[in-house]
Amino acid sequence: DVKVTQSSRYLVKRTGEKVFLECVQDMDHENMFWYRQDPGLGLRLIYFSYDVKMKEKGDIPEGYSVSREKKERFSLILESASTNQTSMYLCASRDRLGTEAFFGQGTRLTVV
Amino acid sequence: QQPVQSPQAVILREGEDAVINCSSSKALYSVHWYRQKHGEAPVFLMILLKGGEQKGHEKISASFNEKKQQSSLYLTASQLSYSGTYFCGTAINTGTASKLTFGTGTRLQVTL
Numbered sequence: 001d002v003k004v005t006q007s008s009r010y011l012v013k014r015t016g017e018k019v020f021l022e023c024v025q026d027m028d029h030e031n032m033f034w035y036r037q038d039p040g041l042g043l044r045l046i047y048f049s050y051d052v053k054m055k056e057k058g059d060i061p062e063g064y065s066v067s068r069e070k071k072e073r074f075s076l077i078l079e080s081a082s083t084n085q086t087s088m089y090l091c092a093s094r095d096r097l098g099t100e101a102f103f104g105q106g107t108r109l110t111v112v
Numbered sequence: 113q114q115p116v117q118s119p120q121a122v123i124l125r126e127g128e129d130a131v132i133n134c135s136s137s138k139a140l141y142s143v144h145w146y147r148q149k150h151g152e153a154p155v156f157l158m159i160l161l162k163g164g165e166q167k168g169h170e171k172i173s174a175s176f177n178e179k180k181q182q183s184s185l186y187l188t189a190s191q192l193s194y195s196g197t198y199f200c201g202t203a204i205n206t207g208t209a210s211k212l213t214f215g216t217g218t219r220l221q222v223t224l
Contacts, residue, residue: 004153033212042114043154043199043214050209059113059213090153098203098210100144100156 003027006091006104013111019078021107023091030096032074034058034066037088037106049074081111113138115200115215123221124190132185132218134200143176143183144201144212147194154199157185190222 007022025032033048035058045058047066055066063085067075074093078085088108094101115136124130134143142161148154160176160183171188187194200215 031210031212035214040120040216042117042216043201044114045211045213048209048211054208056206056209056211058211092212094210094212098142099159101146101201101212103153103155105153 004091004093004102004104006089006107008107009105011107011109013078013081013109015082015111017078017081017111019081019109019111021076021078021089021091021109023074023076023093023104024072025074025093025102026072027093027095027102028071029093029102030071031094031098032068033092033094033101034064034074034076035090035092036060037090043090046076081109083111085109086111114213115202117198117200117215117218119218120216121219121221123223124187126192126222126224127189130187130190130220132187132198132200132220134183134185134215136181136202138181138202138204140176140178140181140183140202141205142203143174144203145174145183145185146199146201146214147196148199149196187220190220192222192224195220195222 004025034046035043049055049068065077091104092101145157146154176183
């Protein structure tokens with residue numbers, strides 16, 4: 001069974017903290033993505049990576065950075081968390097041939 | 113940037129039909145459809161790769177009009193299990209990678 005695993009289902013952090021969201025896939029996919037999901041706004045792409053150490057900005061990269069040191073792991077970093085970053089974060093992976101994407105269960109982050 | 117979906121939400125009785133539309137301001141080369149049940153990860157339904165192509169999945173089918181930059185998802189004789197949020201996605205070639213962006217989502221509720 002293919003798997004995309006996000007390290008936490010729920011996370012509560014304080015304003016100003018540095019936050020790491022981790023995502024691991026076991027399918028040897030080249031492409032990995034981070035989205036945030038907010039009511040009425042759908043899934044918005046934050047960053048994506050097409051290879052180890054390679055990344056591109058998505059549609060809403062401000063306030064976020066990413067790291068991909070190994071093919072199977074893609075991390076989303078909030079350098080200084082703010083309350084407007086309270087959201088559901090979803091990680092996905094997809095192979096180079098570009099058919100379906102596989103999603104993790106999501107991390108609901110609350111910044112207080 | 114995101115594809116726009118309509119309607120935002122729809123409530124159906126079991127057995128009724130529904131259409132969900134997805135339109136983009138950018139050229140579409142492929143369209144993906146996903147369904148997310150409450151509390152779960154989005155799951156791939158189908159991908160349409162050519163203009164005018166129609167595909168089906170159970171009693172769910174979709175069309176893709178490349179010229180109009182639109183796709184529609186058709187749910188026939190809806191079942192309770194069809195409830196969830198539906199997303200269309202598009203793959204945009206950035207020159208180095210394939211960026212997968214999603215629409216604003218359509219929340220579908222099927223009742224008895």
